[in-house]
Amino acid sequence: MLAATAAALNRGFRYWALLPAVLLFVALTLYPTANLLRMSVSTIEFAEGRAHWSFTPAHNVALLASDVVLRPAIVNTAIFVVVAVAAEVFLGLLLALFIARLERGKGLARTVMILPMLVPPVAIGSMWKLMYNYDFGLFNQAFTAIGLEPVNWLGSTSVALAAVILVDIWHWIPFVFLILFAAVEGIPSDVIEAARIDGATTGQIARRIMVPLLKPALAIAFIFRGILAFKTFDEVYLLTSGGPGTSTELVSLHLYKVFFEQNLLGYGALLSLALIAAIASALLMSRRALAGRKRR
Amino acid sequence: MTDTRFALIMLAAAAALTFSAPPDLHAQQAFAEVGKQPPITILINSSPWYAGFEKTVELYEQQTGNKVKLDTTPYGGMLEKARNAVRGEKSPYDLINLDTQWTIEFYEGGFLTPLKDVDSSFDLPKEVLTYGDSGYWNAEKRWRTPSGGKLMAWSPNGNVDLFLYREDVLKEAGLAPPQTWEDVLAACAKLQDPPKRYAVVIRGERGNGIRFEWMYFMQGKGATVVKDAANGDYTVTINSPQAKAALDLFIEVAKRCGPPNAGALGQGDVIQLLATGKAAEAMVVSAAWSNFDDPAKSAVVGKVMAVPVPAPVGGRRPAVLGNWNMAIPKNVPDTQKKAALAFSRWFLTAGAQRAYAEAGSIPVRSDTFQSDLARTPKFRWMPAYLEMQKYASQELGFAEGAQVEQILGLRLNQALIGEMSSAKALNAAAREIEEVFKKNGRRTGTLPPLPE
Numbered sequence: 001m002l003a004a005t006a007a008a009l010n011r012g013f014r015y016w017a018l019l020p021a022v023l024l025f026v027a028l029t030l031y032p033t034a035n036l037l038r039m040s041v042s043t044i045e046f047a048e049g050r051a052h053w054s055f056t057p058a059h060n061v062a063l064l065a066s067d068v069v070l071r072p073a074i075v076n077t078a079i080f081v082v083v084a085v086a087a088e089v090f091l092g093l094l095l096a097l098f099i100a101r102l103e104r105g106k107g108l109a110r111t112v113m114i115l116p117m118l119v120p121p122v123a124i125g126s127m128w129k130l131m132y133n134y135d136f137g138l139f140n141q142a143f144t145a146i147g148l149e150p151v152n153w154l155g156s157t158s159v160a161l162a163a164v165i166l167v168d169i170w171h172w173i174p175f176v177f178l179i180l181f182a183a184v185e186g187i188p189s190d191v192i193e194a195a196r197i198d199g200a201t202t203g204q205i206a207r208r209i210m211v212p213l214l215k216p217a218l219a220i221a222f223i224f225r226g227i228l229a230f231k232t233f234d235e236v237y238l239l240t241s242g243g244p245g246t247s248t249e250l251v252s253l254h255l256y257k258v259f260f261e262q263n264l265l266g267y268g269a270l271l272s273l274a275l276i277a278a279i280a281s282a283l284l285m286s287r288r289a290l291a292g293r294k295r296r
Numbered sequence: 297m298t299d300t301r302f303a304l305i306m307l308a309a310a311a312a313l314t315f316s317a318p319p320d321l322h323a324q325q326a327f328a329e330v331g332k333q334p335p336i337t338i339l340i341n342s343s344p345w346y347a348g349f350e351k352t353v354e355l356y357e358q359q360t361g362n363k364v365k366l367d368t369t370p371y372g373g374m375l376e377k378a379r380n381a382v383r384g385e386k387s388p389y390d391l392i393n394l395d396t397q398w399t400i401e402f403y404e405g406g407f408l409t410p411l412k413d414v415d416s417s418f419d420l421p422k423e424v425l426t427y428g429d430s431g432y433w434n435a436e437k438r439w440r441t442p443s444g445g446k447l448m449a450w451s452p453n454g455n456v457d458l459f460l461y462r463e464d465v466l467k468e469a470g471l472a473p474p475q476t477w478e479d480v481l482a483a484c485a486k487l488q489d490p491p492k493r494y495a496v497v498i499r500g501e502r503g504n505g506i507r508f509e510w511m512y513f514m515q516g517k518g519a520t521v522v523k524d525a526a527n528g529d530y531t532v533t534i535n536s537p538q539a540k541a542a543l544d545l546f547i548e549v550a551k552r553c554g555p556p557n558a559g560a561l562g563q564g565d566v567i568q569l570l571a572t573g574k575a576a577e578a579m580v581v582s583a584a585w586s587n588f589d590d591p592a593k594s595a596v597v598g599k600v601m602a603v604p605v606p607a608p609v610g611g612r613r614p615a616v617l618g619n620w621n622m623a624i625p626k627n628v629p630d631t632q633k634k635a636a637l638a639f640s641r642w643f644l645t646a647g648a649q650r651a652y653a654e655a656g657s658i659p660v661r662s663d664t665f666q667s668d669l670a671r672t673p674k675f676r677w678m679p680a681y682l683e684m685q686k687y688a689s690q691e692l693g694f695a696e697g698a699q700v701e702q703i704l705g706l707r708l709n710q711a712l713i714g715e716m717s718s719a720k721a722l723n724a725a726a727r728e729i730e731e732v733f734k735k736n737g738r739r740t741g742t743l744p745p746l747p748e
Binding site for chain 1: 375376382383401404405406407491501502503555556557558559560561565568569572574626627698699702706709710713715724728731735
């Protein structure tokens, strides 16, 4: 009898043991998401010292449909994510391969490489804004010193987004580098040596052996950076605040303005859900693409 | 008598004299008798006038023995801290400082305590500037007015733009300080020498910057955003021929007389260009004045002078207010509210305001501007400021102000950088603003579109 009870308790224990984690999950993930969903179909106004919620899904959808800034924000975000992430992964890979080959000073090189990632975003924004300054900035001073025309880095609609992307690339290459450098270091040296003995050139080794072996790490770098790039806010807020015009408006910056400047909480929640859906779709598509390649 | 004994006797005599002296020789008389109050906490922005505010608060502590804690916050974080404070169970702040554009949200939300509810005898001294009555709220009319409205806040700072110019540069060019925008444009030919020197620098960056500066041109040309918001007529009039003329003039001044990145110039850039000697003239908020006479920040100390912002020929004198409002949240205990009001009462005295001005801030009492201070070189901007107050008015004083500012800030900037014509930008702005009013159930409409 006792043994049977103990056995039953033991069988159930695994489920009871999960309870704290489930409760934590509900409190930290499901409740905020449910609240966001509720907000997205509501208009929230404040009167008599408290919030008044009214169920107005059509109102929020109408705001979404008539939001003239959202469209350029989506296009800019897409360009930003594709260009910045591709450049970061490509340059991060090159640097990882190069530094992994160093015989001496590898530790120092690795430390120096990750410095940009350690700089606080506010300092990055201020520093680059100063460097991009039309009259006093480092870049234009250098350009004029060698007889070139100064560039309107943050004031020209055709250059501003590229200028912001450049800052993002500088900021986040170290992140990609760290992931890929660890992966490069993990490649068995005998595989490389065998290829070399078989007469493979450095380029062939990189292309045919290292890159295929690095695919899982590359996928992680792409996914992580992709998600973070979708949500980029601080750099663009500090450098241009979305201007000139809408040339550097990104979705997350627009979301901030809707929530905090225009105080449209319901519509802001709807936009947040749209952003989450966009990121999730991009992730699913990339997973499918990777899975498809594996099957082939 | 030995030297040591003599010294001891003298020391004792000095001590006796010190301790027997009347108390007012030890501590300065307080500007207002506010009694012993519990410590208060103020949410305050780290704007250019903050240093003066901090020094004045220290003086309050010295004079009254009451303690004040300042939560100094950059502009970008002020609104969120204020919202979180008033929406919570109990506000951590006994006084919150609000940009005038945010006040309506807080008034309408019922988050603030009318000052007379704390002490029915409290009134603003008649010398205190009310900055377009932005501290009053008439809940029924949903409008900031003392007529039928309650006093909700007082201003610790009121900004208007001043037109600053380099006295030495204009003298050398044989030019007088400009009275009209046509004077400014005429002077451009002599002063504009890029990239060595720009004739005029004005904020043109998207958002609050361009919206605020352009409204000086808009007022000057007699244009308005809406027809008669104070009386509930929200017909959008931003696409009027006068508004177009104002935008065209603004673009001409900013582009012809300014740097190539006119559409990206923010407050910091404008101050930097004038302080480094790269600009001959600038439209700058009065709070920024201290930057130009501080040798640590300026290469043009003593060379910058101020006049009221020019008007167009035949137009009216413009002055757009951009002030701050200090208010007491509803969700603080009564004792704290009383302590907050005691500080307010002291801060608005003539003595405190003089100390505030001497510490580098912009005072908020007319008598401070008319005092001997205004005749000293350090305060040579005061006459221009006081002149501007004569016709200063609030813009976007309705609940949708933040949304309208977003729309205008974008469309004006697009016109400035050449993404669209001025007529197209104003037509687009009018449609979008009308849409905002419609969704909020206002009585609205718009003018016929301008030919694009």
